Amino acid sequence: MINDKNSQGIVDIxxxxxxxxxxxxxxxxxxxxxxxxxxxxxxxxxxERLGIRGAATPRQADVLLITGYLAxxxxxxxxxxxxxxxxxxxxxGFGSCTINGGMYWDSYNTIxxxxxxxxxxxxxxxxxxxxxxxxxxFEKLKELIQSxxxxxxxxxxxxxxxxxxxxxKVIVNWQMPDYNW
Amino acid sequence: xxxxxxxxxxxxxxxxxxxxxxTYGGLTRKVIARIQxxxxxxxxxxxxxxxxxxxxxxxxxxxxxxxxxPLWLIAMxxxxxxxxxxxxxxxxxxxxxxxxDLILLLYLMVIGSLGMALGAGQTGNPNSAIGVxxxxxxxxxxxxxWVMALVALMIQYETTSIxxxxxxxxxxxxxxxxxxxxxxxxxxxxxxxxxxxSPFDIVGAPAELASGPVSEFGGKYLSTMMTSGAIFAFVxxxxxxxxxxxxxxxxxxxxxxxxxxxxxxxxxxAVSPRFRTEQAVKxxxxxxVLFGIIGLIQASF
Ligand code: SF4
Numbered sequence: 001m002i003n004d005k006n007s008q009g010i011v012d013i014x015x016x017x018x019x020x021x022x023x024x025x026x027x028x029x030x031x032x033x034x035x036x037x038x039x040x041x042x043x044x045x046x047x048e049r050l051g052i053r054g055a056a057t058p059r060q061a062d063v064l065l066i067t068g069y070l071a072x073x074x075x076x077x078x079x080x081x082x083x084x085x086x087x088x089x090x091x092x093g094f095g096s097c098t099i100n101g102g103m104y105w106d107s108y109n110t111i112x113x114x115x116x117x118x119x120x121x122x123x124x125x126x127x128x129x130x131x132x133x134x135x136x137x138f139e140k141l142k143e144l145i146q147s148x149x150x151x152x153x154x155x156x157x158x159x160x161x162x163x164x165x166x167x168x169k170v171i172v173n174w175q176m177p178d179y180n181w
Numbered sequence: 182x183x184x185x186x187x188x189x190x191x192x193x194x195x196x197x198x199x200x201x202x203x204t205y206g207g208l209t210r211k212v213i214a215r216i217q218x219x220x221x222x223x224x225x226x227x228x229x230x231x232x233x234x235x236x237x238x239x240x241x242x243x244x245x246x247x248x249x250x251p252l253w254l255i256a257m258x259x260x261x262x263x264x265x266x267x268x269x270x271x272x273x274x275x276x277x278x279x280x281x282d283l284i285l286l287l288y289l290m291v292i293g294s295l296g297m298a299l300g301a302g303q304t305g306n307p308n309s310a311i312g313v314x315x316x317x318x319x320x321x322x323x324x325x326x327w328v329m330a331l332v333a334l335m336i337q338y339e340t341t342s343i344x345x346x347x348x349x350x351x352x353x354x355x356x357x358x359x360x361x362x363x364x365x366x367x368x369x370x371x372x373x374x375x376x377x378x379s380p381f382d383i384v385g386a387p388a389e390l391a392s393g394p395v396s397e398f399g400g401k402y403l404s405t406m407m408t409s410g411a412i413f414a415f416v417x418x419x420x421x422x423x424x425x426x427x428x429x430x431x432x433x434x435x436x437x438x439x440x441x442x443x444x445x446x447x448x449x450x451a452v453s454p455r456f457r458t459e460q461a462v463k464x465x466x467x468x469x470v471l472f473g474i475i476g477l478i479q480a481s482f
Contacts, residue, residue, distance in 0.1 A: 014232075015232075015236045017229075018229050018232040018233040018236060019233050019236065021226075021229045021233075022226070022229045022230045022232075022233040024230075042217075042219075043217050043218050043219050046214070046219040046220055046221070048210070048214060048219065048221060048222050049214075049219065049220040049221055049222055049223075051222060051226060051229065053222075054387075056385075056387055056388075056391040056392035056396060057308075057391050057392060057396040057397070057399075059241075059396065059397055059398060059399035059400075059403075060392070060395075060396075060398070060399050060403055062233070085399075086237045086238070086239045086240060086241070086399040086400045087237065087238045087239045088237070088238060
């Protein structure tokens, strides 16, 4: 569903402004790209001036930042974390590994395209992307939020079966409740 | 008509406390950012965070107690706010200023934490349980010098009411910080424990306990707790200013005094690592208690 700017009421515009200016990130940093997150958040690049700050738990987070490759084992945790987050929630895929597998594309236990398993709103290209690129990715996410187009969480709710099917294909021993928010 | 004005007065007080508290929160983040050589978020960042949290479309809870814990907290914050004289001589709406006294306030101020403890317990998150234990332990630590300081004042000026203490300061012409310096030092040293900045951030303990008691609270619950925290910060600061620093006769004076006072735990926190629980308690039972005892001795002679 494309929600163009003209159909947003004043309340929506204020709400989306608050949402985009206050992004609590949950950094899922098992990939090597995670090393670029500390400089992004600390003194050198200071993401806090843009309203981006770390969240301690999934319940408080808005953005799930997947930094790099995901082993099928850790995908399970990512799904749990994602489902525990409170909507509206966004996902940023960080690094080539989340887009096409990167240098792990033919590995036996990593996934190649993150979007098949959880809905990604923004990809940040690079192996690994520098903090400038990360911040540019966040700016893109902010644009999407303001225009009401960052609707990955809705897509996930609507197509839950499809996502589940994909997830169960790679996660061999699925021992989770079928929905865990 | 009278009642209407009273209700409006109470509302105005809450709005004032909320605005000042949230702004202080934002300014604190700015100050800490400048200390770390960053630019930092704008001063209104906390308002945006709060707005975003309340606009979240979901907020899960795991049971009744978790559902009401944030309400409990905010109810307690607003109740304590009602008993605090905001300005001297009733220059702001008086609410219940003259009905309550310090002893009632001492009880009220801990009730919120207890409600929070029950709520956090129900989430079943182990981090919450550890956070709650630490919080209550820390409270045992700082409540002792804090109560000692207040009891010293009560003995010295033979009144338990806040307005009574303010009148005493007016009558003797100096702030109580000069006439009861030891009690003041004890109370001020207990203050970082109440505000939970480093080195006393053992309850939330970012990166260690994943924000402790609040770790399972999101969306509107977190927003309510943030609001309550802002109001309660204002309450505590105003109480300190009222008791020890002669109160304030207008809002500007109040804001200046409370902000300077607030910078004490903030700046200390900005340059400190975190204590362990027993170190925190040891700190409070050391110098602050000693000053409390001296204050008590001074008060009884
Ligand atoms: S994209 Fe490159 S840097 Fe990022 S996780 Fe993959 S291999 Fe590592």
